[in-house]
Amino acid sequence: MFLSFTEENYxxxxxxxxxxxxxxxxxxxxxxxxxxxxxxxxxMLKKLSQKxxxxxIKYQGVSLTPSGKKIALQIIxxxxxxxxxLVEKLKFNWDEVHEIAEQLEHIQSNLLIExxxxxxxxxxxxxxxxxxxxERGEMKAKKHTPLSETDLHxxxxxxxxxxxxxxxxxxxxxxxxxxxxKIKVMDKIEFDGSLEILxxxxxxxxxxxxxxxxxxIAES
Amino acid sequence: MFLSFTEENYxxxxxxxxxxxxxxxxxxxxxxxxxxxxxxxxxMLKKLSQKxxxxxIKYQGVSLTPSGKKIALQIIxxxxxxxxxLVEKLKFNWDEVHEIAEQLEHIQSNLLIExxxxxxxxxxxxxxxxxxxxERGEMKAKKHTPLSETDLHxxxxxxxxxxxxxxxxxxxxxxxxxxxxKIKVMDKIEFDGSLEILxxxxxxxxxxxxxxxxxxIAES
DNA sequence: ATGAAAATTTAGGTTTGTCTAAAAAAAAGT
DNA sequence: ACTTTTTTTTAGACAAACCTAAATTTTCAT
Numbered sequence: 001m002f003l004s005f006t007e008e009n010y011x012x013x014x015x016x017x018x019x020x021x022x023x024x025x026x027x028x029x030x031x032x033x034x035x036x037x038x039x040x041x042x043x044m045l046k047k048l049s050q051k052x053x054x055x056x057i058k059y060q061g062v063s064l065t066p067s068g069k070k071i072a073l074q075i076i077x078x079x080x081x082x083x084x085x086l087v088e089k090l091k092f093n094w095d096e097v098h099e100i101a102e103q104l105e106h107i108q109s110n111l112l113i114e115x116x117x118x119x120x121x122x123x124x125x126x127x128x129x130x131x132x133x134x135e136r137g138e139m140k141a142k143k144h145t146p147l148s149e150t151d152l153h154x155x156x157x158x159x160x161x162x163x164x165x166x167x168x169x170x171x172x173x174x175x176x177x178x179x180x181x182k183i184k185v186m187d188k189i190e191f192d193g194s195l196e197i198l199x200x201x202x203x204x205x206x207x208x209x210x211x212x213x214x215x216x217i218a219e220s
Numbered sequence: 221m222f223l224s225f226t227e228e229n230y231x232x233x234x235x236x237x238x239x240x241x242x243x244x245x246x247x248x249x250x251x252x253x254x255x256x257x258x259x260x261x262x263x264m265l266k267k268l269s270q271k272x273x274x275x276x277i278k279y280q281g282v283s284l285t286p287s288g289k290k291i292a293l294q295i296i297x298x299x300x301x302x303x304x305x306l307v308e309k310l311k312f313n314w315d316e317v318h319e320i321a322e323q324l325e326h327i328q329s330n331l332l333i334e335x336x337x338x339x340x341x342x343x344x345x346x347x348x349x350x351x352x353x354x355e356r357g358e359m360k361a362k363k364h365t366p367l368s369e370t371d372l373h374x375x376x377x378x379x380x381x382x383x384x385x386x387x388x389x390x391x392x393x394x395x396x397x398x399x400x401x402k403i404k405v406m407d408k409i410e411f412d413g414s415l416e417i418l419x420x421x422x423x424x425x426x427x428x429x430x431x432x433x434x435x436x437i438a439e440s
Numbered sequence: 441a442t443g444a445a446a447a448t449t450t451a452g453g454t455t456t457g458t459c460t461a462a463a464a465a466a467a468a469g470t
Numbered sequence: 471a472c473t474t475t476t477t478t479t480t481a482g483a484c485a486a487a488c489c490t491a492a493a494t495t496t497t498c499a500t
Contacts, residue, residue, distance in 0.1 A: 006487065027448055040488050042449050047486090059448060059495055090335040103327045109320050115310040226457065247478055260458055262479050267456095279465055279478060 001051070001071070005106050008075050009034060010044055011053060012105075014064055015072035024061030073137035079105040080126035080133075081116050087127040088120065094127035129216070145219065147183065148193065148212035155184050156217035163214040172215075175205055183217060221271070221291070225326050228295050229254060230264055231273060232325075234284055235292035244281030293357035299325035300346035300353075301336050307347040308340065314347035349436070365439065367403065368413065368432035375404050376437035383434040392435075395425055403437060 003011070013033040017025040027045070031038045049056035053068030064072060082104040086097040114135065117123075124141055125131055131141035144159050158181045161168070172178065176199050186204060187196040193209030207215075223231070233253040237245040247265070251258045269276040273288030284292060302324040306317040334355065337343075344361055345351055351361040364379050378401045381388070392398065396419050406424060407416040413429030427435075 004486080028446090036487085037489065038448060039450080039490080043487075046449095086332075090332070090339055092331075092335070100327065100329050100332055103329075104324075107320065107323045109323075111312075112306075112310070112320055115312070119310055224456080248476090256457085257459065258478065259460080259480080263457075266479095 001053075001067070003051070003053075003071065007044070007048060007051075007053075008071070008106060010041075010048060011064065011068055011072040012075050012079075014054065014062060015069065015076070018063060024063055026061050030062075070137045073133045073139070075105050077133045077135075077137070078107070078113055080130060081113060081120060081123070083126045083128070084120050084123045084132075085116060088123075097127065142218045144216045146213050147185070147195065147197070147207075147215040147217050148209055150183075150185050150217050150219060152185050152188060154219050155182065156219040157182055158215060159218045160216040161214055162216065168211075168214065171211070175207070176200075176203055177215065183215075221273075221287070223271070223273075223291065227264070227268060227271075228291070228326060230261075230268060231284065231288055231292040232295050232299075234274065234282060235289065235296065238283060244283055246281050250282075290357045293353045293359070295325050297353045297355075297357070298327070298333055300350060301333060301340060301343070303346045303348070304340050304343045304352075305336060308343075317347065362438045364436045366433050367405070367415065367417070367427070367435040367437050368429055370403075370405050370437050370439060372405050372408060374439050375402060376439040377402055378435060379438045380436040381434055382436065388431075388434065391431070395427070396420075396423055397435065403435075 014025050017029050027038050027041045031041045045056050048054045054062045056062045079101045082101045083097045086092040129144045131139045133139040182200050184198040195212050198204050234245050247258050247261045251261045265276050268274045274282045276282045299321045302321045303317045306312040349364045351359045353359040402420050404418040415432050418424050
């Protein structure tokens with residue numbers, strides 16, 4: 001199925017908007033996301049509906065069909081792999097890559113993207129911590145963030161570490177932090193970026209910003 | 221100056237068509253190159269002329285203005301750098317990359333292309349032997365091809381070597397082949413790919429396909 | 441439940457880049 | 471030089487993706 005650059009962007013927007021639990025996505029939400037007018041969105045929804053990539057009932061919002069979802073996930077896969085490339089290989093900062101990846105995600109070539117994936121060592125996450133879908137659009141992992149960037153009072157679970165030196169692992173063990181532990185950030189100390197965290201609803205400890213940067217959290 | 225994807229392709233086509241010594245490029249030549257009808261080309265030429273990237277007099281063909289040429293060379297720079305990336309990093313064959321590079325060449329980001337250039341080690345040539353223009357659109361070198369792929373009876377000059385081991389250099393010295401030597405391929409032996417070559421219009425020798433692959437020729 | 445507000449769709453129009461058919465200009469042959 | 475052929479341009483249309491303005495449907499508040 002061939003979709004234009006623009007059609008692909010609509011599918012991607014609908015996918016992202018329905019990620020937040022929403023089953024049906026509204027016309028206005030799409031027009032906001034894409035910076036177009038609601039009237040333009042109505043036109044496009046009719047077209048995408050004919051191509052059977054969305055379920056659309058007038059005045060009632062849209063959802064992706066299985067084939068639409070698959071296409072959306074392929075675009076997201078491409079976007080996130082290119083972001084990894086830009087950050088890992090071309091030394092961009094993680095906050096500079098979005099715009100360029102928005103363009104690169106529309107390059108058409110399956111072989112290209114599989115080769116890129118391989119070249120990058122099959123990364124499971126993009127530089128923002130978002131998981132990268134595989135060729136079949138499957139995405140097991142959840143988004144993760146360094147503990148240092150987790151929001152105050154948000155409950156999360158330890159899902160990985162950036163640093164794995166014995167010294168660091170010993171420290172974590174002593175502190176009672178392990179993969180799977182529930183963590184809640186109780187306070188952030190402005191002065192040195194250190195955090196007061198609650199572990200498994202039992203114990204409160206203080207960790208330095210250096211430690212917090214190396215613990216990956218899946219927020220819930 | 222912002223040009224659309226399509227406008228960029230017109231400039232590139234005009235550049236390539238005027239490479240063969242042609243001062244003025246014809247409407248039909250452009251329509252052939254871009255697979256459009258001459259009528260469409262006429263429309264576009266009017267538009268590009270208004271943007272002052274081409275010199276256009278009705279019924280008399282077109283040429284690029286300095287600013288148009290600069291844009292064309294930037295696109296060619298991008299195209300060739302991406303080709304190097306695809307071949308060197310993603311292990312594509314040199315004959316598989318053109319179509320993908322046709323898409324990648326339109327990605328907008330100067331920073332991206334400078335970072336890519338650096339990442340690739342500032343390559344002077346693309347995988348087809350064509351020179352890569354610098355940021356200012358300057359391109360000193362000429363196209364080069366391995367001697368093994370040079371056309372029969374074509375006159376050329378040795379401009380480089382792929383292999384530089386002492387043994388190979390000694391061999392070349394003995395054979396009378398040096399950087400700058402004039403070489404003409406007199407015959408190709410099908411059986412093993414070896415070549416009969418005329419050096420400096422004086423001496424005829426036989427070189428193996430292995431040797432021929434490692435000598436770079438600028439055809440004239 | 442009904443009238444106002446908000447959301448959405450339709451109607452009609454624009455721009456970009458394409459097309460076909462017809463007209464005009466240039467080139468080529470005799 | 472003058473006709474024929476080729477090349478190029480103009481005229482008028484179309485599809486994609488957008489817009490504004492107006493109409494319609496849904497939702498929300500009283």
